[in-house]
Amino acid sequence: MNNLTDFLMKHFFAERSFSPLVKISVFLATLIFSFIFIYLIFLNHFSTAEARLILYIFYLIIFYGTFFCGFWPGFLLATICSIPAIKVIGANFLQHGFITASDMEILPFVAFYYLVAIAVDWFRVIIERLKSQLEENKRLNEQTRQMEKLVLAGEIAAGIAHEIRNPLTVVQGYIQLQAAKHKHEQNESATYALILSELKRANQIISEFLNFSRPHQPSKKPIQLTEIIKTTISLMSAESQVRNIEILLQSKELPFINADPGQMIQVFMNLFTNAMQAMPDGGKITVETGYSTEEDQIIIHIHDTGHGIPQESLERIFTPFFTTKDHGTGLGLWMTQAIILAHGGLIDVTSSQQGTTFTVVLPVEQQDILPIFPPN
Ligand SMILES: Nc1ncnc2c1ncn2[C@@H]1O[C@H](COP(=O)(O)OP(=O)(O)OP(=O)(O)O)[C@@H](O)[C@H]1O
Numbered sequence: 284m285n286n287l288t289d290f291l292m293k294h295f296f297a298e299r300s301f302s303p304l305v306k307i308s309v310f311l312a313t314l315i316f317s318f319i320f321i322y323l324i325f326l327n328h329f330s331t332a333e334a335r336l337i338l339y340i341f342y343l344i345i346f347y348g349t350f351f352c353g354f355w356p357g358f359l360l361a362t363i364c365s366i367p368a369i370k371v372i373g374a375n376f377l378q379h380g381f382i383t384a385s386d387m388e389i390l391p392f393v394a395f396y397y398l399v400a401i402a403v404d405w406f407r408v409i410i411e412r413l414k415s416q417l418e419e420n421k422r423l424n425e426q427t428r429q430m431e432k433l434v435l436a437g438e439i440a441a442g443i444a445h446e447i448r449n450p451l452t453v454v455q456g457y458i459q460l461q462a463a464k465h466k467h468e469q470n471e472s473a474t475y476a477l478i479l480s481e482l483k484r485a486n487q488i489i490s491e492f493l494n495f496s497r498p499h500q501p502s503k504k505p506i507q508l509t510e511i512i513k514t515t516i517s518l519m520s521a522e523s524q525v526r527n528i529e530i531l532l533q534s535k536e537l538p539f540i541n542a543d544p545g546q547m548i549q550v551f552m553n554l555f556t557n558a559m560q561a562m563p564d565g566g567k568i569t570v571e572t573g574y575s576t577e578e579d580q581i582i583i584h585i586h587d588t589g590h591g592i593p594q595e596s597l598e599r600i601f602t603p604f605f606t607t608k609d610h611g612t613g614l615g616l617w618m619t620q621a622i623i624l625a626h627g628g629l630i631d632v633t634s635s636q637q638g639t640t641f642t643v644v645l646p647v648e649q650q651d652i653l654p655i656f657p658p659n
């Protein structure tokens with residue numbers, strides 16, 4: 284049954300923006316109307332003038348059928364609506380052996396029914412193209428907005444980190460002086476050693492953050508993403524074994540894309556690490572890669588069987604410093620998104636209590652995107 288519905292939706296009703304429910308109800312309604320009219324025509328219920336009017340009403344039926352349901356339902360409706368005309372012409376033809384002049388007037392109706400189906404379908408295609416162009420523009424605007432936000436957040440965070448490092452260095456210098464002065468007092472010297480080691484740790488975190496928030500501009504070259512994913516999986520194989528996690532790659536043949544291999548490894552590493560951390564008792568990560576010829580883009584789904592992301596966190600996971608982990612920085616996904624945006628792509632997420640799926644979309648043909656990180 285499901286297969287039949289899928290088949291009808293794909294081949295008969297075509298992939299259009301209306302929901303299956305709308306398509307089926309409009310199709311059934313138009314079908315029922317046309318049958319009622321045809322039935323009444325056959326019963327000679329209408330006068331000739333009324334019957335003519337009905338022939339015009341058929342145009343509306345075909346228009347709605349094609350507009351909402353696609354070309355083939357429209358074509359079928361045009362054929363059904365032609366039945367009375369064909370019946371009249373056929374009967375007269377059998378009787379007289381030729382098509383009468385009055386029948387000649389009916390013939391264009393039949394032709395126009397099919398023309399309406401074709402024209403409305405064209406009209407639909409044009410509208411759909413315009414719509415998808417508008418959506419693409421919206422997506423690009425949103426992408427630019429996100430990039431601006433990321434640049435700002437990155438610059439502010441890097442600025443703060445930089446400014447904190449200066450006073451820290453001053454404090455460190457003074458503590459070192461004090462530690463040297465009190466080096467013979469056991470208690471004091473242990474305290475200073477502890478303060479110094481904590482200061483050193485803070486400094487190190489800031490240095491790492493500065494390196495992290497200002498990665499090099501992507502240096503792109505043609506790469507095979509499947510190879511990159513395989514490399515990342517093998518880099519993480521020791522950890523996945525310890526955590527009892529299976530990483531499965533279901534890969535289709537992908538075209539080469541221009542991307543920074545190092546940054547791409549970073550992307551998948553972040554996503555795999557998060558997935559592993561969401562499965563403390565083990566589980567499975569499935570990576571599925573595909574290529575859409577229509578959109579000329581590579582689509583990668585990374586699905587885990589972890590605890591999922593609660594709805595209230597879902598909107599914040601790409602924001603810098605958002606973390607739910609004790610030792611997390613909350614920069615992993617922010618960074619991941621930044622890299623993908625710099626490659627002209629998109630990252631999205633869906634999640635439930637049964638697991639999380641990250642979807643990465645990367646265009647094969649990339650326009651030159653402005654670097655989103657300030658150059659080092
Ligand atoms: N696959 C996932 N399953 C469940 N939660 C996730 C998943 N991926 C991300 N998250 C949530 O998104 C938050 C942000 O992730 P992000 O990678 O940015 O930071 P983090 O992992 O907390 O820290 P870091 O990456 O620095 O270790 C995580 O703290 C977690 O709550």
Ligand SMILES: [Mg+2]
Nearest residue numbers: 553557615616
């Ligand atoms: Mg992370």
